[in-house]
Amino acid sequence: MLSIILKEYRQRARGIATLGLIMTYTIILGGVSFFVYLARYTELQTRASTSSQVGLALCITTFIAQMIMSLLLALSLNASTIAHEKDQDTFELLNLTLFKSFEIVLGKYLSSTGFLFLLVITAMPIYALAFTFGGLTTLQFMQLAVVVVGMTLMISALGLMLSLISDDVRTALGRSFFFLITLGAVTLIFGGIMKGALSSTPPVVPIYWLGVFSFLMNPLFSAMEIFNPSVFTWSQGPVTMPFLMNNGLLWIWSALLQTVIAALILLATTVIYPRYRASKAGGVG
Template identity: 30%
Template sequence: MMERFSNPVLSKELKLRFRAFKSFSGLMFYLAVLCIFVAGFLLIYTRFSGTAFFRPSDSFTMFVALSVIQMGLVMFITPGLTAGSISTEREKQTLNILLTTTQSSTQIIGGKLLSSVAFLILMLIAGLPLYSLVFLFGGVSPSQLITIFLFYLVTLIAIGSIGIMFSTITKKTIVSMIATYGAMIFLGGITAFFFFIGISMEQMAIHSATGLAQNATPFSPITYFCAGINPGALIITILYPEMASSLESAVGISMPIWIVYLIFYTLLTVFCLFVAIRKLRANMKTNR
């Protein structure tokens, strides 16, 4: 029974990844960056003296900054871990050997993705002691921390799936990484740009309507969708509930954006994994 659910690809990838020196050097660098930021933040807010007070409001500001930085690191590191999963095997000429084993395409893709996700989860867990400083000074509820980390998990799985898909459908690792980082730029930057354009156009349309400036009700589903799939907008609305209310009133839609975020990235993950599984052996037949 256990052999049916075993995944040799996942076991092999976990051993190789967690035994490699570059993995733990990368983890050490990641924690060093967070430590430098926290130490600098504390020194600045205490005015480089040991007698100044660190208020709960300052602690919440540090929590917000840490959350944004970690989301940025997740979006930056995840493509580097997943975008070369299949294309590297192809470049080393070991993919055909892997495909001749008894492992299914689902096991191969799932093993590659889960090994990368496991390492990213280790990085997030390793940073928890730094978050404990926030609870030491107060100002943040445990529910906020749990919510943020749950959406970290959803985001890194989705980004990992995008990287796996591009790694499967492209032949070169560099092309896969460029495409994956391009997708991250679109999800994090272009959607924010479209959101601000949509808000500006909506406000201009309301104020240009004669006699309707006071009574017009905004309704902009495209602007709302751009905000709903943006990781930065999600974190801001989770940390600042009043910002979520302002966003809902600005676009005329009262549904919380975390629902859109969860649905979109779940569907994106399923689609990317489906394409990767279907195209894995198709590429091998084409190369013949």
């Protein structure tokens, strides 16, 4: 497994595309922060906004931009790992090696996910700008980091599975982005319904659980609670899941659930891999 990880890292390190990706990623995040500061500069001059408000705005916009790019890159990198081997006709050669299925799956997953975390680290200086203005605590910063890690782990595992069951990179990317868009739209809809019901009685049971699932799966809701712990407080009566509401712990439950889902997806991919390999080789799948 270590050999696969080292091979993947060497392949990325030798390509000019890797350097371009890191530079583009950093420039986009820096550009977003710059335009937010530019938009709030007049308010700072006229004292219509405090520096802490500007710092909070910088952090929120940087987080949203980073989350969007992290999700897109997590799908793109992982959905092309095994599918790229098929496009280059090296998938059969990989299967002829002495590596076991779980070593190939974990090696591909750890190498691509590790590269994503490298990109996340490159954004740290941009987040540091928010600290210079105030409005963001170290605890909030760590909570946001946990949210990013949880979502990245889950989406990366999904992309790897779709990469295995797809015949080429184009198909894998199409399926991955379709799932991401669908998940984002569904969780925003039912999460919005759930949030709208906070000022009244809880919705019917199916909608309630869909709303809870949406809160846990969509990182935007976790970010909302991090910056405003009382945003999801019920206004009437007790709640069915007190650990999710009122305590400001949505971010940690969300990250835990997404990590568990990532582990289950990786386990399923490891089980599917030898059967898929046998079916492609003419065996019984």
